[in-house]
Every structure is written in C-alpha cells, then in structure tokens.
Amino acid sequence: MSAESPRRIVLLRHAKAEWSDGTDHDRPLAERGRVDAPAVGLKLAETGIAFDLALCSTAARTRETWKLAVHALPHRPKTLYEDRLYEASLGELIALLNETPDEVTDLLVIGHNPGMHALADGLTGRSEGDTRTRMARSGFPTSALAVVSFTGPWKSLELGVGTLLDFWTPKDH
Template sequence: MSVEEPRTIVLLRHAKADWNDGDDHERPLAERGRMDAPLVGRKLAQTGLRFDLALCSTATRTRETWKLAVPELPERPKTVYEERMYEASLGELIALLNEVSDEVRTLILIGHNPGIHGLADALAGESDGDLLPRMNRTGFPTGAYATLTFDGSWKSVEHGVGRLVDFWSPHA
C-alpha cells in the first residue's frame, strides 16, 4: 500500500459508564452504555468502513464498549488493547498514531475524553458542513464517534492534517 493512499480514522468514545468509588480504570458500562454500544456498532457497520485495526484502551468501559459493538460489524478487525490510551494526552495519542503501520488504511480508536475529543478537534483541519462546530458544541458525548480522513503516512499525523467527514452520537 502506498503511503499516499487516503486513510481513515474513527475516534470512538466509550459508551456510558457507571460511577463507582473504586478504581476509575475498572469502571464498567452503565445499563445505558450496554444498550448504546451495539447501536454504535450497527451505525459503524452502516458506514461501509472495514477496519484494518482497532486500538482500544485497556479500561473496562472501553473494552466492554468494543466487545458489544464489534459483533455488529461485518468483519472483526485485529484488536490491540493499548495501555497507553488510558488517560493519554493529545500528544501521547498523536504519538501512538505515528506508530501505526502504513499497511493499516482504516483504523478505529476506542478511548476516553478529553483525549478523544481533543484528538478529533486537533486533527480536523477541515470539516464537511457543520460537523466541526456540531462536534465541539456537543462536547463529544459517550458513545459518540468522529470519522476523519487524511492523505499520507501515519507517521505524518499531526494537527490539522485531517478532514472531519462524519460525527455521530447515540443521543444527539
């Protein structure tokens, strides 16, 4: 695959999680999250995207979101559970993207706010219609995803390289 071929990245925030007094990393999905996650999977399936790779935070709520969403997809992508995504800064998320193999054309990241929203906003140098202001107005709710496209290598991912082509939330 040429590094000049267009690439697509979907940034998915985990579905609604329960609050607990324990370890934040181990928070499970709330009932609404367990209902929304398969809906997210169905919506992603409707896009026609075929993911080459899924990078998922190791937190319980992200793993549960992906476990409930992925059966709705026509093909199950290779999934890597990445510890560095939990509480990752914008710079750390971009560094992670820079490590992705150029064999990957379509990638999905399943993570957390504020990182996922910050990454979508930072990468979106352009957007279709009112997607960027709409995404920023909603604050990127749980279960929402943003789809961005860009040309070039994953190593070239930096602020403003992408075009925001889709934004969806289960409770918009």
C-alpha cells in the same frame, strides 16, 4: 497500497460508565452504556469502513464497549488493547497513532475523553458540512464517534492535517 493513499481514523469514546467505589480504570458500563454500545456498533457498520485495526484502551468500560459494538461489524478487525490510550494527552495520542503500520488504511480507536475530543478537534483542519459545528456543540459525549481522513503515512499524522467527514452521537439515531 501507497503511503499517499487516503486513510481514515474513527475515534470512538466509550459508552456511558457507572461511577463506582473501585478504581476509575475498572469502571463498568452503566445500563445506558450497554444499550448505546450496540447502537454505535450499528453506526460503525453503516459507515462501510472495513477497519484494518482497532486500538482499544485497557479500561473496563472501553473493552466492554468494544465487545458489545463489534458484533455489528461484518468483519472483525485485529484488536490491540493499548494501555497508553488511558488518560492520554493529545500529544501522546498523536505519538501513538504515528506508530501505526502503513499497511493499515482504516483505524478504529476506542478511548476516553478529553482525549478523543481533543484528537478529533486537533486533527481536523477541514470538515464536511456542519460536522465540526455539531462536534463542538455536543462536547463529544459517551458513545460519540468522529471519522477523520488524511493522506500520507501514519508517521506524518499531525495537528490540522485531517478532514472531519462525520460526527455521530447516540442521540442522532
């Protein structure tokens, strides 16, 4: 596989979480989140993307979202739980993605807002159809996902190089 091959990044915001007296990092999914997470798994399967790698924040709500969503996928990708996804800035997220091995063609990132929305918006220089308008209008709610493609090695990933191929929220199904 060439470093110039097309790559896809799917950015998934965790499902709806409970507000709790504990730490933010330990917040579990709310009932709605436990319903939406399997639905987002079905949407991930519908994309037909065979993920080579999933990067998941270590927060309880992202891990629980992934656990409920992954069952719908025909192939379970290697999963890395990454502390740096929690409360990451746009620059930190891009730096993390720049570390992705070039053998990875299709990457799933399960994280948090405002980072997932900022990353989807920041990477997008072009978009198909009304995807960018729909993403801007929705504000990237819980369980939303964006599919961004770009060409080149991961270390070249930077603002504006991607094309927003799809944007989906649980309200879309």
